[in-house]
Amino acid sequence: MTKGDGLKGRLLIVDDELEIQEMLCNHFGFLGYEMHRAFNGREALEKMANAKFDVVISDIIMPEMDGIDLLRNIKQQYPMTHVIMITGYVKLENALACMRHGADTCVFKPFNDLRELDGAVAAALNTLEVWHQKLKQLHGLKLDNAG
Amino acid sequence: MRTLVAEDGAVARRIIESYLQKWNVPYVLAENGRDAWNIIKNDGIDIAIVDWVMPEMDGLDLIRKIKGSSAFRHIYTILLTVQDREDDMVLGFEAGADDYIVKPVNHSVLSSRLKAGKRITEYYQLILRQNKELMEKSLLMETLVQQKSRQLFQAEKMSTLGMLAAGVAHEINNPLTFISGNVQMLEMFWAEAGCAVREAPYADSGKAEKMKYIQEKMPQVIGGMQNGVRRITKIVQELCDFSRQEKEKTVLFNIGNSIERALDLCANRLKHHVTVSNEMCQDAVLFRGNRSRIEQAFVNLIINAADAIEEVGTGSLYVRLTKEERITIVIEDTGKGIPQHCIESIWEPFFTTKPQGKGTGLGLPISYTIIRNHGGSIAVENRPGGGARFTVSLPVPDAPVLELG
Numbered sequence: 001m002t003k004g005d006g007l008k009g010r011l012l013i014v015d016d017e018l019e020i021q022e023m024l025c026n027h028f029g030f031l032g033y034e035m036h037r038a039f040n041g042r043e044a045l046e047k048m049a050n051a052k053f054d055v056v057i058s059d060i061i062m063p064e065m066d067g068i069d070l071l072r073n074i075k076q077q078y079p080m081t082h083v084i085m086i087t088g089y090v091k092l093e094n095a096l097a098c099m100r101h102g103a104d105t106c107v108f109k110p111f112n113d114l115r116e117l118d119g120a121v122a123a124a125l126n127t128l129e130v131w132h133q134k135l136k137q138l139h140g141l142k143l144d145n146a147g
Numbered sequence: 148m149r150t151l152v153a154e155d156g157a158v159a160r161r162i163i164e165s166y167l168q169k170w171n172v173p174y175v176l177a178e179n180g181r182d183a184w185n186i187i188k189n190d191g192i193d194i195a196i197v198d199w200v201m202p203e204m205d206g207l208d209l210i211r212k213i214k215g216s217s218a219f220r221h222i223y224t225i226l227l228t229v230q231d232r233e234d235d236m237v238l239g240f241e242a243g244a245d246d247y248i249v250k251p252v253n254h255s256v257l258s259s260r261l262k263a264g265k266r267i268t269e270y271y272q273l274i275l276r277q278n279k280e281l282m283e284k285s286l287l288m289e290t291l292v293q294q295k296s297r298q299l300f301q302a303e304k305m306s307t308l309g310m311l312a313a314g315v316a317h318e319i320n321n322p323l324t325f326i327s328g329n330v331q332m333l334e335m336f337w338a339e340a341g342c343a344v345r346e347a348p349y350a351d352s353g354k355a356e357k358m359k360y361i362q363e364k365m366p367q368v369i370g371g372m373q374n375g376v377r378r379i380t381k382i383v384q385e386l387c388d389f390s391r392q393e394k395e396k397t398v399l400f401n402i403g404n405s406i407e408r409a410l411d412l413c414a415n416r417l418k419h420h421v422t423v424s425n426e427m428c429q430d431a432v433l434f435r436g437n438r439s440r441i442e443q444a445f446v447n448l449i450i451n452a453a454d455a456i457e458e459v460g461t462g463s464l465y466v467r468l469t470k471e472e473r474i475t476i477v478i479e480d481t482g483k484g485i486p487q488h489c490i491e492s493i494w495e496p497f498f499t500t501k502p503q504g505k506g507t508g509l510g511l512p513i514s515y516t517i518i519r520n521h522g523g524s525i526a527v528e529n530r531p532g533g534g535a536r537f538t539v540s541l542p543v544p545d546a547p548v549l550e551l552g
Contacts, residue, residue, distance in 0.1 A: 023325040026332060027328060109321070110328075114331045
């Protein structure tokens with residue numbers, strides 16, 4: 001958990017649609033998260049190589065590297081990072097692929113109620129926080145770099 | 148083979164007659180060409196034995212008359228002649244004779260010539276019969292081809308529209324997402340900022356008045372946008388439903404249960420103004436297909452009926468399920484009915500008679516597509532007493548298997 005600066009957590013929004021990036025950044029920024037963004041899977045992985053993120057919210061259909069590929073890569077390289085998929089192309093195969101590759105959940109566009117997404121992010125951060133506390137208890141240490 | 152003997156010579160006629168009697172050939176006698184022609188016109192003749200030289204009308208003229216008429220051309224003609232000369236023979240054949248016999252008539256020659264004539268006449272009649280059958284069949288095929296091509300055209304149109312709809316839906320969904328999100332944020336921001344905007348101290352009273360107005364009207368502005376977002380969301384959802392053609396798992400299920408489930412799903416839309424009655428087949432009626440899609444087809448038809456009833460106030464909905472050679476589901480309402488000039492158009496995507504903003508014109512085409520994809524059909528008619536009747540016909544599943552899905 002990347003805390004310490006008063007923010008609730010670091011989020012990376014990955015969507016090839018600038019307007020959706022901005023909308024989600026504004027929304028979660030207002031709720032107190034530190035926001036970062038990328039246009040596709042490749043750019044997202046580049047950002048993740050340089051900084052740590054708690055939750056990645058990613059679209060599925062994108063150029064360069066799609067959301068499923070990104071999800072697979074994140075789960076291999078950064079198993080502690082939570083991934084929430086968002087998609088407008090609601091197909092069973094897509095939802096199954098998200099589930100199989102370890103996404104927290106899959107939220108369908110258009111977001112009729114952004115609170116569904118808020119809830120998913122809060123749950124992810126909550127899980128991270130619980131682990132953080134457990135590890136603290138076990139070692140009596142400050143584990144800012146866990147994961 | 149009804150045979151005509153046209154011979155003016157009494158002796159020759161008698162001889163031929165005796166042979167025909169012996170061979171049990173039905174025959175008619177004529178003494179000259181004119182009598183023979185009258186008999187031919189009134190009596191169904193298959194073979195004509197015609198003497199060359201006769202009073203009133205000679206044999207060649209009679210044969211020319213027979214062969215010149217489309218009604219009698221099929222009669223097999225045998226010319227009787229005393230001459231056995233080549234040029235006479237040519238003359239006879241050119242007049243249209245099919246065969247000739249040289250007099251005096253020999254018993255076995257007449258027999259074999261008649262047999263040959265019978266054979267050819269039979270072939271001819273067979274060809275006529277087959278031609279007639281072919282004509283009928285080709286007419287039937289033509290009708291079928293027309294019908295099929297109409298259906299194909301409709302199917303092709305639906306599938307093109309389906310692809311277009313999917314593309315449009317996907318393209319609209321992205322902007323819809325950020326409009327919807329931003330509106331939700333606006334609502335949230337306004338909840339925080341609205342009071343401050345109103346209560347902030349303003350230098351002039353005009354400005355304060357304006358801010359008060361904004362604070363009052365903002366919820367309406369946001370509500371209007373949310374309303375629009377909801378409507379677009381519904382259209383996009385229906386476009387997706389309309390275009391969905393993925394191969395889905397089929398199961399054997401009780402179609403009566405599906406109808407009841409569809410009625411339950413629509414209960415909220417029905418409870419205020421519609422009296423529902425139904426008549427379900429006593430035995431479980433099983434159908435093989437995609438259960439949720441079939442239920443959706445029924446839901447759309449029921450909603451359509453509920454809307455039609457709403458336009459006249461209150462009314463009743465009647466659903467009947469029967470099974471004979473096919474499974475038949477009748478959905479009747481006492482609503483406003485369908486204007487006769489629209490009855491052909493109601494299956495067209497985006498066609499609607501509902502008030503602006505109420506219908507997308509996709510409900511019935513979706514039902515139509517679902518039912519057609521399951522090998523069925525839907526027919527619509529106006530009821531004599533007012534309202535509409537939709538009749539869904541579905542095929543009975545092939546082999547009854549014990550696996551209830």
